Amino acid sequence: MSQIQLPENIASLNAYSSAKSEKLNGTTWLNANESPYSRRVSLDFEALNRYPDPQPEAVIKAYASYAGLSPEQVLMTRGADEGIELLVRTYCVPGQDKIALFLPTYGMYKVTADTHNVGITALEQSLLQQGSAAEIADAVGNAKLVFICNPNNPTGATVSTDKIAAIAAALKGKALVVVDEAYIEFCEQLTAASLLSDFDNLVVLRTLSKAFALAGLRTGFTLAPPDVLAPIRKVIAPYPVSAVVAQIAQEALTPDAITQMRRQVSILNKAKEKLTEVLGGSEKIAKVMIGEGNFITVQVRQVNDIKQAMQSGLIMRPFTLFGEDNWLRISIGSEQELEQVRRWLTQPQAEQQ
Template sequence: MTNIALPENIEKLKAYSSAKSEKLTGNTWLNANESPYTRLLEMRFDNLNRYPDPQPEAVIEGYARYAQVEQSNVLMTRGADEGIELLVRTYCEPSKDSIAIFTPTYGMYKVTANTHNIAINELSQEQLANEDTDALLPAIGEAKLVFVCNPNNPTGALQPIRKVAALADKLKGRAIVVVDEAYIEFCEDKSCVELIKTFPNVVVLRTLSKAFALAGLRVGFMLASESLLAPIRKVIAPYPVSTVVAQIAATALTSDALTQMRRQVSILNLAKKKLIQWLQNSEFVNAILCGEGNFVTLQLTDKQFVQQAMRQGLIMRPFVLFGEDNWLRISIGNEQELKQVETWLKQCQVTEEVS
């Protein structure tokens, strides 16, 4: 065992617990907001002896076309998580600066800040939704980065574009507004990407993990003004994306692939409506957060029902939300997978009646 002392912030760091952190056993996986669709690829590689293009041209061109921005406004990263880390590492000075977040929200904002010894100004999702911009500013304080997960994970809450624009306007010259749009394909017309053309302090994070059904590829994008991205280009690793990843990502951005992605999103959105109906009809569901994204977050009357589901091989994501431990997030799967959720809900009722 090494005797080298850790920095205090790392010693105290609580690691992010992803849906795949726990070694669970199951046959239906609805816990990580993954797409139920698979992609079959046939590819040949005869140049793996060479280093890859740091920012592969075909991918940058394809994503710029898809997002309707200039290629100079696109930076490819190893998942949106690397985008979060790069922003904190580039724009925040350890032990001096802070970020602002609106909780409950995606846990990697907090973990990344703690890793770099950056303070956290914590506001609530309720404040973000209900207070005007001027009222938010005192709590945001001197934060260098303001993270708005939109749609928010795990609540699904979606802030209107005008609210994000107002926030960016008030923070011009003071802070960067980071709009995390990991789930935006499920409500495509609500994207804030147009704001990067007006506000030099807005950055939009995107991913191929959700709607594009490529979670295993670990591909993300930062969309922002050239001036905002310029210092990040100095900080990012020299070869962040492998040749294999780049070629697969390029195929996902072709016209036919985008049409298929949007078709799958439509199917998943319809399936989500059906799941919500089942949950609304269950007397063992206290509340449903009917937000956007490929998931539904709900509160059960009893958290023991989650253990019952796990015994059946149905793996969903339990949460502690608003100080209560009986919350559950269900990813939207295919028809067969969601039928298992329906069966589980009915069996919860049988168990309750027998007991």
């Protein structure tokens, strides 16, 4: 049987390489920005013979309360990644429209655009950080969606709410400004959620994967004005949220659970401060990027030191940034996990090959 020809954009697609897709072997996992805290949950399996509520009311209300929004401004998705995909699929015409992003940043924006044959206006993080709203709007051009990862993965760089408001104002009637807040719990004061009542072209993406310690649940939320969500509600799958996921998410959003999450975030932020100091004083590290999120990105003097860590079972995330392949992102794990990083830093430097 002859092979069916793929669309050109799929045939040439470079798929996103997630931390877990690489099938690495290790003992200490600090490569996926996961929380070191596991959760115990109680589940009711009696109703699994019935289709679930497409948008579970109790979860929507709980998250709206947590985010300071109305339920009409909240859409529950399969991770924030589905929110990215839904925005591109809903608002962009394949082969015609573009998205804008600021590199380096989260890779799924590009992969999603490529998958849907949507163009990319690739801008620099330096423009986002240092340029005016007018300069940014001019550089964005005719892009339909503008993705701002805040805090940015992998650099940790942040954008103030005032600047996001200015960018949204400059792009009013031209583009949707999509603020990906996957790591916002680590710097809650920077959230753009409070701006949603002021701008009809603003979207905020959230997840339970990071601070809420539920990466395995694959649960996210798209926060936006009701008019922006209305067409997305037509595009989303009929039953995107399983009953089991809804139960766990509802439990994670109780007041007590949110208090516990914030306590864990405080512990992780303090651990990050300590590790930043250690990294800054290490001969193996050439540069430490200062930013927010439950990770630190560093430039290692010798690539072989990264290989040395991998061989010892310490799994962190290597990157090529700014044209150099000696960058490493280290997730903030437990004290025991971070001790493995400290031990690696004190080992003799690997010989260059």
